[in-house]
Amino acid sequence: MTERISLARRRARLATRHHLAGEAASPEQVAESLVALHATDPATVHLSVAARSSASTGEIERALYEERTLLRMLGMRRTMFVVPAGLAPVVQVACAGDIAVRQRKLLIQHLGTAGLDTDLDKWLADVEEGTYAALKARGAAHAQQIAADEPRLRTQILLAEGKPYESRGYITNRVLFLLAAQGRIVRGRPRGSWLSTQYSWATADSWLPGEVVRPNPDQARAELARRWLRAFGPAPVSDLKWWTGWGATQLKKALAAIGPVEVDLDGTTGVALPGDLERVPEAEPVAALLPALDPTPMGWRERGWFLGGHEAALFDRTGNIGPTVWWAGRVVGAWAQRPGGELAYRLFEDVGADAVAAIEARVARLAGWLGEARVTPKFRTPAEKALAT
DSSP states (O other): OOEEOOHHHHHHHHHHHTTTTSOBSSHHHHHHHHSSEEOSSHHHHHHHHHHHBOOOHHHHHIIIIISOOEEEEEOGGGOEEEEEGGGHHHHIIIIIHHHHHHHHHHHHHHHTTTTOOSOHHHHHHHHHHHHHHHHHHHSSBOHHHHHHHSGGGGOEEEESTTSTTOEEEESHHHHHHHHHHTTSEEEEEESSSTTOOOEEEEEHHHHSOSOOOOOOHHHHHHHHHHHHHHHHOSBOHHHHHHHHTOOHHHHHHHHHHHOOEEEEETTEEEEEOTTOOOOOOOOOOOEEEEOTTOTTGGGOSOOHHHHTTOHHHHBOTTSOBOOEEEETTEEEEEEEEOTTSOEEEEESSOOOHHHHHHHHHHHHHHHHHHTTOOOOOSSOOHHHHHHHO
């Protein structure tokens, strides 16, 4: 008989496994629990960890740039993530490698506008090697420094040809993107504060200690699917397909390797890891303030079971979520930081005095953590923009 997983049970698992009570011991534990932290907006990484632990920005930066137990890399759906260093080879093989192949073909097409009278595939391969050699010689460098050593990176291509927003641009960042997607180079410490996006670069073998052993693609996709189900399951298979960005065949093979258990999610068919349907002990409901693009709400495609019909206020037009207020494993409001530093929030429903007191406590905690820092999400949403004014 198919086991039924109630809405309350799913929310309890979410709150517990995603450390919404803020009790995680370290940045590494937060990342492990969520598989990966969204890193398109650098603030998200720090705020996601801060919501779930007592780690300071210094501790998070130490994990990223000194101990290097966390690694910033391209991953699922061509999105930037911070992942546990030990998981990086899995994400590389399961997702990033395919992205690198597609993006390289696209860049070769764009190079057709550069006026190069040569074999573009071979030319690009030579530029890639020259770029890698230049970076390796420097040890660590920013894009401008690398381009100074490999002048071909200043080759210009035409973008959006024939469109009103047609433009020309250097291939510097595109080549660095390719090398990173191939797993050959990594993003290091940014220039400036933890909110900066001007990253330095280093070769992967100089940044990560020891020999990196990559699994084969089938093994990598099965391991990534297993970790996602542990963190986000039970859930519909369509959510896993969306989160990974895999094709139907890749998804099918990964699930076949795992042998998931079919469950009933209040009328929707879902899957869970075998032996992973134990009931989460009941606990007092907790409040949480999660940042824009936090990996919890971005972990599923179908989010109605914890969003409560508030999508219009919380998402931008391209599907990016803004800062959210949580209570008892579901979204109950939104929050924002105003220019003067004050944190403002709005609840979408009456959650009771106990919930309001708990939310106020989390607001005060986050305000203290932020100090003088000012954070504006990279992607603005209706609720966030309204609260920030």
